[in-house]
Amino acid sequence: PMIPVVLGFFAIPELMELAIKDVSISRIPKDQAEDGEMLEGVKDAFRHWWLTLRCSILGTYIGVLPGLGAAIVDWLAYGHAIQSAKDKSMFGQGDIRGVIAPEAANNASKGGALIPTVAFGIPGSLGTAILMGALFIQGLKPGPEMLTAKLHITFSMVWTIVVANILVAILLMMWSKQVAKVAFIRGHLIVPGVIMFVFMGAWLGGASIGDWVTCLFMGIVGFFMKRGGWPRPPLVLALILGQILENAFQISLRTHQGLGWLGGPIVLIIMALIALTLLFAVRGVIRSKSSPDTPAMGEGSEKNPIISLPLAVALLILFSWAGLEAFEWSPWVRQFPLTIAVPGTVITLIALYQDSKSVLVVRRDAESWLTAIKAATDKAVLDKAGIFFGYLIALILVTLVIGQQIALCLFIATYLWRWGKYGWRVSIGYAVVGWIILYGFYDQVMHILWHPSWLFG
Numbered sequence: 209p210m211i212p213v214v215l216g217f218f219a220i221p222e223l224m225e226l227a228i229k230d231v232s233i234s235r236i237p238k239d240q241a242e243d244g245e246m247l248e249g250v251k252d253a254f255r256h257w258w259l260t261l262r263c264s265i266l267g268t269y270i271g272v273l274p275g276l277g278a279a280i281v282d283w284l285a286y287g288h289a290i291q292s293a294k295d296k297s298m299f300g301q302g303d304i305r306g307v308i309a310p311e312a313a314n315n316a317s318k319g320g321a322l323i324p325t326v327a328f329g330i331p332g333s334l335g336t337a338i339l340m341g342a343l344f345i346q347g348l349k350p351g352p353e354m355l356t357a358k359l360h361i362t363f364s365m366v367w368t369i370v371v372a373n374i375l376v377a378i379l380l381m382m383w384s385k386q387v388a389k390v391a392f393i394r395g396h397l398i399v400p401g402v403i404m405f406v407f408m409g410a411w412l413g414g415a416s417i418g419d420w421v422t423c424l425f426m427g428i429v430g431f432f433m434k435r436g437g438w439p440r441p442p443l444v445l446a447l448i449l450g451q452i453l454e455n456a457f458q459i460s461l462r463t464h465q466g467l468g469w470l471g472g473p474i475v476l477i478i479m480a481l482i483a484l485t486l487l488f489a490v491r492g493v494i495r496s497k498s499s500p501d502t503p504a505m506g507e508g509s510e511k512n513p514i515i516s517l518p519l520a521v522a523l524l525i526l527f528s529w530a531g532l533e534a535f536e537w538s539p540w541v542r543q544f545p546l547t548i549a550v551p552g553t554v555i556t557l558i559a560l561y562q563d564s565k566s567v568l569v570v571r572r573d574a575e576s577w578l579t580a581i582k583a584a585t586d587k588a589v590l591d592k593a594g595i596f597f598g599y600l601i602a603l604i605l606v607t608l609v610i611g612q613q614i615a616l617c618l619f620i621a622t623y624l625w626r627w628g629k630y631g632w633r634v635s636i637g638y639a640v641v642g643w644i645i646l647y648g649f650y651d652q653v654m655h656i657l658w659h660p661s662w663l664f665g
Contacts, residue, residue, distance in 0.1 A: 211413035212423040214444060219406045220427025220600075221434050226395030227627065228592045252304045253312075259289060259305060260312045267313030271320025280448060283441040285313035319369055326354045326362050396628035397638075400620040404642055407603070407616070408650060415657050417607070424600050431597075435588040436516035457544045513566035514584035520560040527552040599623060611661035613651075617643045 253260055263285045270281045289309035290299050299306050324330040329350035331337035340350055348354070354362050380387070390398075410423040433440050460469045469475060531549035534542040567580075574580035585591070599619065607615040621639040624630040650656050 209410075209413050209419055209422055210447065212410035212419040213426050213447060215406050215410050216423035216426035217430040217440055217444060219402070220423070221431040223399050223402055223406070224427075224431060224593060224596050227399045227596055228589050230395050230628075249304075253308055256305055256308055259292070260308055262292075263288065263309045263312040264316040267316030268320035270313070271317030272323050280445055281313045281317045282310040283445060285309040287441070315373060319366065322365055322369075326350055326365070327352070396624065396630070400623045400638065401642065403600070403623075404616050404620065404646070408646075411612070412654075412656065415659075417604070417659050420604050420607070424597070424604065427600070428597060431593060432515060432519060435510060436512055436519050437510045438516065438519055454544045457547070458540070461540065461543065511566075512584055512587055513563045513570060514581060515588050517560070517563040517567055520556060520563050524553065524556045524560055527556055595627075599627070607659060607661070609662050611664055612658050613643060613646045616646060 266285055266288060267281050270284065286306060286309055289305050290296055293299070293303075293305060318335070321331075321336045325336040325340055327350075329340065331340050343350055348358060348361065407420055407423065410419045413419050430440055433443075461467070463469070470479075527549050530545055531553060534545035534549060536542075537545075570584070571577060571580050574583065599622070603615055603619045606618060609615075617639040620642045621635040624635040624638055625632065628635075651658070
C-alpha cells in the first residue's frame with residue numbers, strides 16, 4: 209500500500225520534530241515574515257527564471273510518462289535544484305529554490321499528463337484517468353481524433369489549465385497572509401490534528417488496520433533514516449518505480465532475446481546521462497566529506513554514524529539475502545533482482561565501511577563506547593522519539609478495543625494534556641472538533657467503513 213508508506217515515511221518524522229521541539233512550522237520570527245512583500249515569491253520565480261524553466265521542462269517530460277508524473281516529479285525536481293546549485297548550504301533551511309523547483313515541475317506535469325491521455329488514450333496520472341472516463345461518458349474517444357476533428361476540445365483543456373493556474377495564483381495572493389498564519393501556530397497544536405488526518409489518509413488507502421501498522425512502521429523507519437543521514441526519497445522512488453522497471457526490463461529481454469538492447473543509441477545516451485549524474489553526485493559527497501564544517505544541506509544531510517551504522521548493516525543483509533534468493537529462480541526471472549541486489553550490496557559495503565570509520569572517530573573523541581552511544585542517542589532524541597511512537601502504538605491498540613473515532617479523539621486529548629501541557633478545556637475542545645470532523649466528514653459524507661472494535665463491534 210503506497211499511501212500509508214509515503215504518509216508514514218515523510219509525515220510522521222516531521223510531526224515528531226514539531227512535537228519534540230514544540231516549534232512552529234516557520235523557522236523565522238513572525239514579525240520578520242510580516243515585513244515581506246506579497247509579491248516577493250513572484251519576484252523570486254523571475255529571479256530564478258532559468259531554474260523555473262528547466263524544472264518546467266522536466267515536469268512536462270515526466271508528466272508524459274504514464275503512471276510516473278505525480279509520484280516522482282517533486283523529488284526529481286528538488287534533487288535537480290540541489291545538484292545544479294553552486295551554494296547548497298540553505299537547502300532544507302528555507303532556500304526558495306527548494307520551493308520553486310518542485311512547484312514548477314509539479315504544475316508542468318499536469319499539462320504533460322494530458323499528452324498521452326488525449327493523443328493515445330493512455331492516462332498519464334490519476335487525474336487524467338478520471339478525465340478520460342469523463343470524456344468517454346461525453347462520447348469523446350481519446351486518440352488521433354482529439355488532434356484533428358476534436359482539436360478545439362483539446363485546446364480548451366490546455367487553456368483551462370492555464371486559466372486555472374492564474375486564478376488560483378491570484379486567489380492565494382489574496383489569502384496568503386491568512387494562510388501563512390498557520391505556519392506560526394505552536395507545534396503542539398498542529399501535531400494531533402495532522403496525525404488524525406495522516407492516519408485517516410492511510411486508512412482510505414485500503415480500509416485495513418494493517419495500513420495503520422504500515423504507516424507507523426514506515427514512520428519509525430523514516431525517523432531513523434532521517435536521524436542517520438540516509439535520504440528517504442530514493443526509497444520511495446524505488447517502491448514506485450520497481451515494478452514498472454522490472455516489467456520493462458523483462459519485455460526488453462524477451463523482445464531482444466538477451467541484452468542486445470543495451471547497445472542501442474538511446475540506451476547508451478541514457479546510460480551516459482546516468483553516469484554523469486552519478487559522477488556529479490559522488491563529487492558532491494566527496495566535497496561534503498572533505499569539509500567537516502559544512503552545514504546540513506537538506507534531506508539526508510544529518511551526520512550521526514552510530515545511528516547510520518545499523519541501517520547500513522540492515523541494508524547489507526537485505527541486499528545479500530535478495531541476491532541469494534534470486535539465484536534459486538529461473539534465469540529469466542532472476543536477472544532483474546540480481547541487477548539490483550549486486551550493485552546494492554557493493555554500494556552498501558562502501559557505506560558500511562565509511563560509517564565504521566566515522567564510528568571509530570567518534571569513539572576516539574569520546575571517553576568510552578557508552579559515552580559515544582549516549583551522545584548519539586541524545587543527538588537523535590531517541591528517548592522522546594520512543595515516547596512519541598509509544599503514543600501512536602497506543603492509538604492503534606486502543607482502536608482495536610474501542611474503535612477509531614473514540615481512539616483518535618482520546619489521542620488528541622491525551623497528547624495535548626500530557627505532552628503539550630494544555631488545560632482540559634483546550635484538550636477536550638480540540639478532541640470534540642476532531643470527532644465532528646471524523647463523524648461529519650469521514651462517516652456521513654465519505655461513508656467510510658470503520659474497523660470493528662472489540663467492545664462496540
